[in-house]
Amino acid sequence: MVAPSLKLQDLIEEIRGAKTQAQEREVIQKECAHIRASFRDGDPVHRHRQLAKLLYVHMLGYPAHFGQMECLKLIASSRFTDKRVGYLGAMLLLDERHDAHLLITNSIKNDLSQGIQPVQGLALCTLSTMGSAEMCRDLAPEVEKLLLQPSPYVRKKAILTAVHMIRKVPELSSVFLPPCVHLLHERHHGILLGTITLITELCERSPAALRHFRKVVPQLVQILRTLVTTGYSTEHSISGVSDPFLQVGGHSSKTMTNTSPLSSTQVATNTDTSRNAGNAVLFETVLTIMDIRSAAGLRVLAVNILGRFLLNSDRNIRYVALTSLLRLVQSDHSAVQRHRPTVVDCLQETDASLSRRALELSLALVNSSNVRAMMQELQAFLESCPPDLRADCASGILLAAERFAPTKRWHIDTILHVLTTAGTHVRDDAVANLTQLIGGAQELHAYSVRRLYNALAEDISQQPLVQVAAWCIGEYGDLLLEGNCEEIEPLQVDEEEVLALLEKVLQSHMSLPATRGYALTALMKLSTRLQGDNNRIRQVVSIYRSCLDVELQQRAVEYDTLFRKYDHMRAAILEKMPLVERDGPQADEEAKESKAAAQLSEAAPAPTEPQASQLLDLLDLLDGASGDAQHPPPLDPSPGGALVYLLDLPCAPPPPAPIPDLKVFEREGVQLNLSFIRPPENPALLLITATATNSSEGDVTDFICQAAVPKSLQLQLQAPSGNTVPARGGLPITQLFRILNPNKAPLRLKLRLTYNHFHQSVQEIFEVNNLPVESWQ
Amino acid sequence: SEDTQQQIIRETFHLVSKRDENVCNFLEGGLLIGGSDNKLIYRHYATLYFVFCVDSSESELGILDLIQVFVETLDKCFENVCELDLIFHVDKVHNILAEMVMGGMVLETNMNEIVTQIDAQNKLEKSETFIFQSPRQDR
Numbered sequence: 001m002v003a004p005s006l007k008l009q010d011l012i013e014e015i016r017g018a019k020t021q022a023q024e025r026e027v028i029q030k031e032c033a034h035i036r037a038s039f040r041d042g043d044p045v046h047r048h049r050q051l052a053k054l055l056y057v058h059m060l061g062y063p064a065h066f067g068q069m070e071c072l073k074l075i076a077s078s079r080f081t082d083k084r085v086g087y088l089g090a091m092l093l094l095d096e097r098h099d100a101h102l103l104i105t106n107s108i109k110n111d112l113s114q115g116i117q118p119v120q121g122l123a124l125c126t127l128s129t130m131g132s133a134e135m136c137r138d139l140a141p142e143v144e145k146l147l148l149q150p151s152p153y154v155r156k157k158a159i160l161t162a163v164h165m166i167r168k169v170p171e172l173s174s175v176f177l178p179p180c181v182h183l184l185h186e187r188h189h190g191i192l193l194g195t196i197t198l199i200t201e202l203c204e205r206s207p208a209a210l211r212h213f214r215k216v217v218p219q220l221v222q223i224l225r226t227l228v229t230t231g232y233s234t235e236h237s238i239s240g241v242s243d244p245f246l247q248v249g250g251h252s253s254k255t256m257t258n259t260s261p262l263s264s265t266q267v268a269t270n271t272d273t274s275r276n277a278g279n280a281v282l283f284e285t286v287l288t289i290m291d292i293r294s295a296a297g298l299r300v301l302a303v304n305i306l307g308r309f310l311l312n313s314d315r316n317i318r319y320v321a322l323t324s325l326l327r328l329v330q331s332d333h334s335a336v337q338r339h340r341p342t343v344v345d346c347l348q349e350t351d352a353s354l355s356r357r358a359l360e361l362s363l364a365l366v367n368s369s370n371v372r373a374m375m376q377e378l379q380a381f382l383e384s385c386p387p388d389l390r391a392d393c394a395s396g397i398l399l400a401a402e403r404f405a406p407t408k409r410w411h412i413d414t415i416l417h418v419l420t421t422a423g424t425h426v427r428d429d430a431v432a433n434l435t436q437l438i439g440g441a442q443e444l445h446a447y448s449v450r451r452l453y454n455a456l457a458e459d460i461s462q463q464p465l466v467q468v469a470a471w472c473i474g475e476y477g478d479l480l481l482e483g484n485c486e487e488i489e490p491l492q493v494d495e496e497e498v499l500a501l502l503e504k505v506l507q508s509h510m511s512l513p514a515t516r517g518y519a520l521t522a523l524m525k526l527s528t529r530l531q532g533d534n535n536r537i538r539q540v541v542s543i544y545r546s547c548l549d550v551e552l553q554q555r556a557v558e559y560d561t562l563f564r565k566y567d568h569m570r571a572a573i574l575e576k577m578p579l580v581e582r583d584g585p586q587a588d589e590e591a592k593e594s595k596a597a598a599q600l601s602e603a604a605p606a607p608t609e610p611q612a613s614q615l616l617d618l619l620d621l622l623d624g625a626s627g628d629a630q631h632p633p634p635l636d637p638s639p640g641g642a643l644v645y646l647l648d649l650p651c652a653p654p655p656p657a658p659i660p661d662l663k664v665f666e667r668e669g670v671q672l673n674l675s676f677i678r679p680p681e682n683p684a685l686l687l688i689t690a691t692a693t694n695s696s697e698g699d700v701t702d703f704i705c706q707a708a709v710p711k712s713l714q715l716q717l718q719a720p721s722g723n724t725v726p727a728r729g730g731l732p733i734t735q736l737f738r739i740l741n742p743n744k745a746p747l748r749l750k751l752r753l754t755y756n757h758f759h760q761s762v763q764e765i766f767e768v769n770n771l772p773v774e775s776w777q
Numbered sequence: 778s779e780d781t782q783q784q785i786i787r788e789t790f791h792l793v794s795k796r797d798e799n800v801c802n803f804l805e806g807g808l809l810i811g812g813s814d815n816k817l818i819y820r821h822y823a824t825l826y827f828v829f830c831v832d833s834s835e836s837e838l839g840i841l842d843l844i845q846v847f848v849e850t851l852d853k854c855f856e857n858v859c860e861l862d863l864i865f866h867v868d869k870v871h872n873i874l875a876e877m878v879m880g881g882m883v884l885e886t887n888m889n890e891i892v893t894q895i896d897a898q899n900k901l902e903k904s905e906t907f908i909f910q911s912p913r914q915d916r
């Protein structure tokens with residue numbers, strides 16, 4: 001029992017009447033059930049109506065695959081109405097992926113040979129839309145026959161179907177080659193249009209075809225000329241025909257004789273530019289002139305036409321002009337340069353597509369003579385441009401600056417400006433490049449650091465800028481403080497201000513972890529560059545020893561240890577960095593660190609020993625920082641070059657086997673620890689580092705430590721790092737003893753300590769017991 | 778698949794509806810359509826956008842013309858076409874478009890030609906229903 005089925009219009013009305021999407025789905029599902037039932041029953045009368053409804057539903061996005069077989073049945077029917085809907089369904093629902101599509105091949109074959117034009121038209125249309133390779137091979141002879149039919153309607157369709165076939169099955173080119181020349185004689189524009197497309201396709205696919213068609217080029221030109229000189233029959237037909245003509249002209253470029261330039265000029269001068277179609281033709285002419293190897297005069301004419309278009313008020317014209325100029329700028333640079341002012345004006349456009357094109361073209365036009373002016377324009381643009389163009393603009397400016405910078409100072413200024421305006425949008429290697437650049441320009445160090453300091457003082461939100469500024473302040477802090485620099489107005493900068501600024505960067509929530517790392521390292525470097533005492537810096541560093549960020553924590557602990565135990569090495573480690581070679585994007589701090597680690601691990605004497613693995617871990621100070629001094633000397637991650645100095649220092653390179661530390665003295669919170677190092681290259685040598693720490697509430701002052709050894713050994717005492725140990729874990733005093741023991745005599749050591757503690761003078765004399773055997777054997 | 782198709786339609790509409798009135802009619806396509814090679818060329822008529830997606834071998838201004846021809850043809854076939862006509866007679870719109878663009882290539886740009894063909898086909902259809910003499914009204 002089949003309820004009377006809806007007409008298509010009624011269904012559409014119902015669907016549109018649904019107020020919510022759920023309602024719509026309901027209506028559609030109900031209708032689809034009807035349609036499915038109707039298909040099952042095989043009702044031939046209303047099948048086309050059901051399929052039409054199904055296609056509408058499919059357009060809305062609902063599944064419609066169950067209609068595929070019905071398409072076949074409809075195509076096979078003899079009624080035109082059925083066929084129409086059936087072919088439309090085939091085009092929309094079937095394609096190469098479904099097996100069912102091959103089944104319509106036979107129906108198409110029948111329809112093609114039938115002789116009823118609309119039907120043939122339908123069949124050809126479907127074939128060209130969804131024809132697969134097998135179908136094309138099967139039906140090629142039919143289509144070829146149709147190419148020569150008298151009716152232009154069928155012929156033009158057949159031609160385009162042939163194009164599709166060639167795209168799917170390139171071997172068929174040979175089949176469709178011969179009729180082409182014949183078709184060129186036609187006057188019907190539709191046929192000519194199709195023929196040109198066919199010839200273009202053939203030429204693109206095989207050079208043999210190209211040779212074949214070179215002979216007809218004069219004929220093509222003739223046709224073009226007739227079209228132009230006899231005026232326009234209908235505007236629209238001209239635009240369609242002329243473009244393909246000129247495209248084919250482009251392909252057979254090598255044989256274009258003087259006849260074609262002549263016709264191109266004719267087209268260029270005769271075309272009525274008041275209508276859009278005329279403009280389209282003109283554009284294609286310009287492009288053709290560019291593609292074929294025309295005389296210089298013609299090319300200049302083309303560029304001038306484009307320049308004229310740039311001044312046109314219609315935005316579409318300007319867009320196409322900009323696009324074409326972009327294509328030309330590589331080959332005709334000087335000609336395009338003449339239109340530079342107009343292009344730069346286009347940067348001010350509110351239209352996003354236009355300004356993007358203008359930006360690309362402007363960047364392409366920058367060369368060494370106009371770089372300063374262009375950069376000014378581009379930087380002004382950077383400040384006002386929409387955010388999605390910022391990144392491109394910034395990287396474009398930086399690249400152009402790199403290639404064409406007249407002076408280093410100008411270069412630094414430009415990069416600085418870009419960083420302050422669009423800092424968040426620059427590429428990651430901009431920071432590395434800038435530091436490299438500044439490092440290399442020695443005479444500009446003072447200038448750079450001042451400018452960066454000023455910029456940083458104003459705004460600490462742009463991360464690349466902050467990173468570079470922090471690095472610079474760290475490296476050249478002394479230049480910042482020392483006084484006047486002629487290139488900038490004199491600025492009195494206080495030590496405290498500099499430190500406060502770096503601390504602000506450290507604490508700001510806007511700073512990335514990498515930025516914090518830069519700031520912390522900069523603070524450390526300043527500890528050697530500034531004159532004042534380092535308590536503030538030490539405080540900051542020790543705060544970050546418990547920071548949650550692992551990288552920051554590691555750095556802070558290392559730096560803190562540097563203060564406490566290896567203070568005598570601090571200056572050497574934190575020296576100014578030598579210039580790093582630029583080896584691409586890897587030239588950043590991490591790479592230097594790993595390179596330094598590689599260097600050091602090569603230099604390490606016994607790589608198989610466990611000590612070597614400690615070396616490679618470099619700074620594994622996180623476990624037990626205070627007690628054991630059996631680490632390799634702490635290696636600051638940033639100054640890669642300074643590591644080489646370390647190995648020359650009198651301090652020992654790491655020994656082959658660690659000797660445990662010894663606590664030799666403890667009184668009221670004052671402790672004395674001994675750590676032993678035996679350098680492998682000199683087995684008679686023993687280095688003892690005595691460290692005095694103070695965990696009490698009172699300071700230890702005037703601390704003096706003296707030592708005595710048996711006569712068979714030689715002792716050398718080096719100067720202590722100080723004679724005050726502040727209370728509550730203040731900076732300890734370290735002192736180095738050098739003991740030569742060539743006879744491997746048993747080691748005995750007597751120590752005498754004198755100091756003031758809690759306003760009392762203390763003196764202690766004792767012998768060190770439990771000296772480890774490894775220290776003298 | 779249907780889902781992808783709907784997504785493409787949604788994305789295209791989103792891109793085109795954002796456009797101001799006085800900007801140019803060319804857009805770079807979204808990612809789904811195939812990226813930077815393909816362009817969207819559109820024309821805005823009252824409440825409707827006609828969007829053609831083309832590759833780089835087509836002339837942009839020529840396509841603008843083509844859209845104009847298409848709309849004028851629709852106008853001729855439907856007698857002062859309006860939005861509802863397009864909604865309720867989707868199949869007819871498909872037929873007209875099939876006469877202009879076939880297999881992704883421009884077939885015919887002469888409006889009179891196209892209209893003649895459509896008229897001939899409609900006549901053929903009508904003659905068939907006449908023969909059939911079905912009691913129910915067809916479409």
